[in-house]
Structures are given as structure tokens and as C-alpha cells.
Amino acid sequence: MKQKRLKNYLKLGILLFGISLILINCQTDELTFDANKQINAKTVSFEEAKAFFESKNGSSQFAKRTTSDALVLNPDWNSLEHSDLVYTDAQLTKANTDVNRIGDFSSKLLFVNIDDEIQSVILTTWVTDYDSIGNIINATIFFNDYDGNFIDAYKIENGLFTHRLVPSSNVQTAGVFMFLQDKEDWDDIWNCGYMGGELEAVDLGTINTVQDGGGSGGFTPLPGGTYGGYINGGVSSSGGRPNTSGPGGGGITSGGIDIGAATILMNPIGSTNTYDQNTQNHLNALNQFTGHNQIKGKINELQGKLNINQEFGYQFNSSGSNYSIIAGIQNNDGTGIAFPPAQSNTELEVHTHHYGLDPVFSIEDVFNAAKLYNTTGNTNATVMVITTPTKLYALRINDATLATNFFNHYNVEANFDLLVDDYNKAVIGFAQQTCGGTCTDVQFEIYLNYYLNQLLELLDSGLMLFAGYENADGTITWNPFN
Amino acid sequence: MNIKSLTIIVIFICAFSIQAQTIKPLEEQYDTAPMSKNNVYYKDVNNILDKYFGTWVYQDATHYLKITFFKKEQKRMNGNKDWYFDELVCEYQYKKDGVEIYNTYGVNSNVNSYIANRILGDVIISDNKIELRYGEPPINSCSRTKSGNLKLEYLTNTSGSQPQIHWQRTNDLTETSLKCSDGSSRDSSDFQIPAGIVLTKL
Numbered sequence: 001m002k003q004k005r006l007k008n009y010l011k012l013g014i015l016l017f018g019i020s021l022i023l024i025n026c027q028t029d030e031l032t033f034d035a036n037k038q039i040n041a042k043t044v045s046f047e048e049a050k051a052f053f054e055s056k057n058g059s060s061q062f063a064k065r066t067t068s069d070a071l072v073l074n075p076d077w078n079s080l081e082h083s084d085l086v087y088t089d090a091q092l093t094k095a096n097t098d099v100n101r102i103g104d105f106s107s108k109l110l111f112v113n114i115d116d117e118i119q120s121v122i123l124t125t126w127v128t129d130y131d132s133i134g135n136i137i138n139a140t141i142f143f144n145d146y147d148g149n150f151i152d153a154y155k156i157e158n159g160l161f162t163h164r165l166v167p168s169s170n171v172q173t174a175g176v177f178m179f180l181q182d183k184e185d186w187d188d189i190w191n192c193g194y195m196g197g198e199l200e201a202v203d204l205g206t207i208n209t210v211q212d213g214g215g216s217g218g219f220t221p222l223p224g225g226t227y228g229g230y231i232n233g234g235v236s237s238s239g240g241r242p243n244t245s246g247p248g249g250g251g252i253t254s255g256g257i258d259i260g261a262a263t264i265l266m267n268p269i270g271s272t273n274t275y276d277q278n279t280q281n282h283l284n285a286l287n288q289f290t291g292h293n294q295i296k297g298k299i300n301e302l303q304g305k306l307n308i309n310q311e312f313g314y315q316f317n318s319s320g321s322n323y324s325i326i327a328g329i330q331n332n333d334g335t336g337i338a339f340p341p342a343q344s345n346t347e348l349e350v351h352t353h354h355y356g357l358d359p360v361f362s363i364e365d366v367f368n369a370a371k372l373y374n375t376t377g378n379t380n381a382t383v384m385v386i387t388t389p390t391k392l393y394a395l396r397i398n399d400a401t402l403a404t405n406f407f408n409h410y411n412v413e414a415n416f417d418l419l420v421d422d423y424n425k426a427v428i429g430f431a432q433q434t435c436g437g438t439c440t441d442v443q444f445e446i447y448l449n450y451y452l453n454q455l456l457e458l459l460d461s462g463l464m465l466f467a468g469y470e471n472a473d474g475t476i477t478w479n480p481f482n
Numbered sequence: 483m484n485i486k487s488l489t490i491i492v493i494f495i496c497a498f499s500i501q502a503q504t505i506k507p508l509e510e511q512y513d514t515a516p517m518s519k520n521n522v523y524y525k526d527v528n529n530i531l532d533k534y535f536g537t538w539v540y541q542d543a544t545h546y547l548k549i550t551f552f553k554k555e556q557k558r559m560n561g562n563k564d565w566y567f568d569e570l571v572c573e574y575q576y577k578k579d580g581v582e583i584y585n586t587y588g589v590n591s592n593v594n595s596y597i598a599n600r601i602l603g604d605v606i607i608s609d610n611k612i613e614l615r616y617g618e619p620p621i622n623s624c625s626r627t628k629s630g631n632l633k634l635e636y637l638t639n640t641s642g643s644q645p646q647i648h649w650q651r652t653n654d655l656t657e658t659s660l661k662c663s664d665g666s667s668r669d670s671s672d673f674q675i676p677a678g679i680v681l682t683k684l
Binding site: 356357362363364413416417418419420421422424425426429430432433434450451454455457458459460 | 512515516517559560561562563602603604605615624625629631654656662663
């Protein structure tokens with residue numbers, strides 16, 4: 001009898017463990033790449049490249065598709081050459097190829113050995129603008145597999161990789177180099193009348209690096225930067241861009257495009273994943289705020305009031321789909337902005353920081369976020385701080401009970417002093433010590449917010465931190481800061 | 483041994499292994515992120531803080547500062563992690579032109595109340611250099627709007643005279659819009675204790 005009961009407990013334990021694993025795996029990350037990734041790349045020799053290609057069809061000419069619209073590749077093996085691969089000592093192997101498709105484009109086969117496996121794609125470049133000396137100004141590049149299936153695409157503007165193009169109907173599953181994904185719905189993009197009609201652009205500047213939270217293996221410094229920086233930095237460091245003078249960028253060489261493409265292949269972006277419903281609800285609310293004309297207008301105004309010896313801000317009181325907007329009181333004595341007491345319909349407070357303050361919510365901002373909820377009882381209560389013309393952060397109520405406890409505890413002056421000291425140690429102190437005086441401003445900002453996020457969790461604040469990035473078109477993309 | 487006995491033994495072993503606290507050198511405290519710390523005590527096993535113990539004095543025509551440092555051991559970090567650490571705290575008396583501005587001796591004597599003295603910390607920069615969080619008590623207010631860091635460098639005694647420490651602090655702004663509970667504004671005035679001085683051990 002006892003043994004039977006123990007067996008039942010064991011079964012229950014296994015079930016609970018399984019459920020917890022599923023729950024852990026259900027929460028996925030934002031669109032990121034891992035700049036810390038150790039790239040295990042090797043050079044593919046000319047012989048290996050040719051053999052790899054032929055192994056796919058037993059022919060030096062490749063025509064796998066069986067339909068009348070079969071894709072035929074006719075590589076020029078005499079054009080085989082090696083070129084630099086950035087972020088590694090290996091070299092890229094490439095060969096020009098003809099493709100039986102009509103259009104003003106050129107195609108190459110790229111080969112690179114990653115983690116002891118040869119990866120090869122068709123790189124197609126469609127140039128729309130050259131400069132006077134033949135360098136490429138504007139272009140689109142496409143990655144296709146040997147079967148002609150669309151893999152990925154990028155836009156080059158003023159000689160820089162600026163956007164990733166993803167199928168607009170299926171942003172959630174558009175991964176780079178995702179050969180295993182079902183592309184039945186869009187495998188004709190190679191031919192889609194032509195190139196680009198069904199794609200939408202994702203700003204590479206919004207795709208951040210993976211942030212390593214440390215662990216038993218030790219703490220890995222955050223790299224900072226964006227995917228655009230990763231690609232364009234690689235191109236520039238390899239001389240893939242001609243010297244230009246004046247603003248607005250310049251051209252990129254054909255070789256520079258190859259380097260950029262190979263850089264993408266070596267460290268692909270993780271697929272855009274879905275968030276759990278709770279996080280998605282937060283993101284929807286933030287998108288509503290910053291998509292609202294009245295609010296966005298004031299954010300634009302505040303973006304022009306950074307790095308001065310005053311703080312500015314607005315309080316937004318909801319009235320249906322409109323907001324009454326109340327300016328915060330600006331202090332000239334170096335202290336923070338003071339908002340009027342929140343009303344029951346106060347939903348949002350946005351402010352800038354005084355010159356010299358760190359680009360992260362102050363501990364008073366954190367406390368005020370919890371206070372705003374406790375005053376209004378509105379779980380949509382949000383505070384935002386604008387740190388740069390393209391970056392802002394938001395704090396939202398993630399757990400109302402915890403946020404209430406947090407507010408009640410630290411609303412006592414003596415406890416608030418402890419909170420200030422915790423913040424100075426766990427956020428400012430940790431960021432300073434991690435940087436050791438060698439971080440860039442961007443990296444320091446990432447560290448500050450990383451450690452703030454840790455503190456919010458450590459103190460069971462019930463608050464959740466989000467980062468917003470303003471795209472080139474003026475829209476703001478929000479992601480949880482994790 | 484029956485199943486019941488075995489189960490009890492396993493539970494005890496698990497309980498002890500879960501509760502076991504890891505002791506690490508204080509120097510390693512900032513190497514791992516806060517949320518990765520659990521059941522860990524960052525202890526000053528190399529006694530780096532010890533050289534700052536005792537009472538130190540600085541005096542010139544205007545300023546008089548007497549400060550006594552000591553170590554608070556196994557202080558618990560607030561929050562949901564069992565994260566402990568050693569920390570240097572202090573009491574001090576400061577006079578300006580003969581007028582006493584601050585005197586915290588005996589005022590804030592339990593572990594957490596040392597925060598009220600505003601000078602405390604645990605960052606080990608090197609064997610002879612540490613960094614503390616810095617503040618001063620507010621004047622006629624509940625809190626100040628300024629904060630800073632204080633670097634203390636133990637000056638190696640080569641001439642047989644009393645040991646000295648070099649004191650260098652920053653003067654940083656914090657964001658303070660909250661009023662004190664009595665409705666008054668926080669103290670936004672500058673710190674009063676000099677930023678760069680050399681103290682001699684009494």
C-alpha cells in the first residue's frame with residue numbers, strides 16, 4: 001500500500017516536473033542574436049565546395065525542382081575564390097552562378113563551414129543605385145537554398161545593411177537560415193513578381209544582442225550594439241566599404257556585400273518568438289500608448305529636451321480614447337520633475353532625465369511606478385523615461401499584489417533609505433564594477449538596465465521593465481528588458 | 483532499512499545540501515549578477531577591510547573630521563535571495579569652523595541603521611584600495627538629493643609614522659522629486675565634508 005502511494009507521488013512529481021519544463025520553454029525571447037557566440041568557422045576548400053554542390057544532385061549543374069519552373073544553377077567554377085570572413089580566421093568561399101531567372105540581379109554561391117558542417121546558400125544581389133565610381137548605394141540581397149526556397153533578405157541603403165525583409169504574413173516564423181521551417185506558403189518568393197512584394201522590413205537597429213544573465217559558468221559581459229552594428233561593423237572592418245567623405249554613408253563594394261552576407265550566415269538572428277500572453281498584453285498596451293498621436297507627439301517633444309539641466313515630463317489622464325495632458329513641474333535646483341498628484345484616470349507619466357543622471361530609471365522612478373498604481377488602482381499605470389532620442393524605457397505593473405506590498409513597505413522613510421542604498425549597490429555599483437571604466441555609453445546603459453531588472457526581481461517589486469526603440473519611420477518597438 | 487527510513491534520510495540529506503551556505507571572498511561579490519546569488523556569503527576572508535578599522539582624523543584651519551570604521555559581518559541583502567556580505571561602516575564627527583555639523587557616534591548602532599550614516603560599502607578595488615557608497619546626513623530635511631562614491635586608499639606606512647588613508651569622493655546627482663513625510667523638500671545642498679583629504683590614524 002505504502003509502495004503504491006510512493007509510486008503515485010513519484011508519478012505526480014514527474015508530471016509536475018514535466019509541466020514546469022513545458023512552462024519554462026513556453027516563454028521565449030525577443031528577436032536577438034548572440035554577439036558573444038564563439039563562431040566555429042572553417043574555410044571550405046574549392047574542392048570541398050564543388051563536391052558539396054555536386055553531392056546535392058550528382059551534377060555540376062543543379063536543377064532539383066521537377067516542375068517546369070525548375071531552378072537551374074550553372075556555377076562558374078573558374079570564378080571560385082576566397083575572401084575574408086570577419087570575426088573569425090576562416091575564409092569565405094564563393095563562386096558566381098547563373099540562374100535561370102529573369103531580372104537585373106547577380107547570384108553567387110557562398111560556402112562556409114560552421115560547426116563542422118558546410119553551409120551553402122545562393123546569394124542574389126539586386127542593385128537599384130550605384131554611385132559614380134560603380135560602388136553600390138542601394139540594393140537588396142536575398143538568400144535562397146539550392147531548391148530556390150526563400151531563406152532571408154536584407155536591404156542595403158546608402159551602403160549600409162539597414163533592414164531585414166521578412167514575409168509580412170508570417171513574421172513570427174521568419175528565421176534566418178531556418179532550413180527546417182515550413183516555407184510552403186512562400187517558397188515562390190524567388191519569383192514573386194519580382195522580389196519584395198510580400199516582404200516587410202524590420203529595422204536592424206532594433207535587433208539587440210542576447211544578454212547573458214551569468215550563471216554557474218561565470219558572468220559574461222554584455223556586448224551592447226545591434227545586429228545592424230554587427231553586420232556593418234564587420235563590413236567596415238574588412239574594407240568592404242570604400243572610403244567616403246561627407247554625411248549620409250556611401251557605397252559598398254560587391255565584396256563588402258559578400259562579407260555582410262557571410263557575417264549574417266555565421267551568426268543568424270534568432271527567430272522572432274511569441275511572448276507569453278501576459279507579456280504580450282504589456283506590449284500591446286505600450287504600443288497603444290506610443291501609437292497614440294497625442295502621446296507620441298509629447299514624446300517627440302521630450303526627445304528634444306534631453307541632456308539639459310532640467311527635467312521635463314507629461315502626465316496623461318485617460319478620457320476615453322483621448323488624454324488630458326498635464327505638464328510636470330520643472331525644478332531648477334537639480335531635483336527631479338514633480339508631477340501633480342495622480343488622478344483615478346491617470347495612466348501614464350513620461351519624463352526626461354536631468355543632465356548627468358544615469359540612463360536608467362532612478363529608484364524614485366521605480367517607487368513612483370508602484371505609487372502610481374497604488375494611487376489609481378489602474379494596472380495599466382505606466383511610467384516612462386526617455387534616455388536618448390531613440391531610446392526609452394517603461395515600467396509596468398506585472399503583479400499588482402507585489403507592487404502594492406512593495407509600495408507599502410518602501411513608503412516608510414526609513415525603509416526608503418534602505419531601498420536607495422540597495423539601488424546604489426545593486427544597480428549603480430554593479431554596473432560600474434562590471435564595466436570597470438571601460439564600457440561605452442551604450443554598454444553602460446545596457447548594464448544599468450540589466451541590473452535594474454535584476455533588482456526589481458530581487459525585491460519582488462511586481463514591476464516589469466520594458467525597452468522601447470524608435471525606428472526610422474518614427475514608430476516605437478517595445479520589448480521586455482530581459 | 484525500510485522505505486520510510488530511507489525516505490527520511492534522503493529528505494535530511496536534501497535539506498542539508500539545500501541549506502548549505504557557500505562562503506566566497508568578498509572580492510568576488512560583483513562578479514556574478516544579483517539574481518544568481520543564493521545561499522552565498524561574501525566574506526572578507528582576506529581581511530582587506532581590516533586595515534581601515536579604527537579611528538582616523540583630518541584637521542585643518544576650517545575642517546575637523548574624526549571617523550571610526552568597523553566591519554559589519556554577514557549582512558543580508560534585502561530581497562528574495564539569501565545573499566550575505568561583509569561591509570565597512572562608520573561613525574563620524576565633522577566640525578566646520580569649530581561648529582559641529584554632524585555627529586553620528588552612537589546614533590545609528592544597529593546593522594541597517596548604519597545606512598543612516600550614509601558612508602558604507604564593500605567594493606574591493608585592490609589590497610589597499612576600496613570603494614564605498616557615500617552620502618552625508620541632510621541638514622534640516624529627511625534626505626539629501628546628492629550621492630557619491632568614496633574611494634579610500636590605504637597609504638603604506640614607510641616612515642614609521644601613523645598609518646594614513648587617502649579619501650577621495652565624488653559628488654553625484656540623484657533624482658529626487660519625493661517630498662519628506664512632513665511635506666518638506668529634500669536637502670539639495672552640496673556635501674560639506676571635503677572631497678579630497680588624507681586622514682591619519684589616531
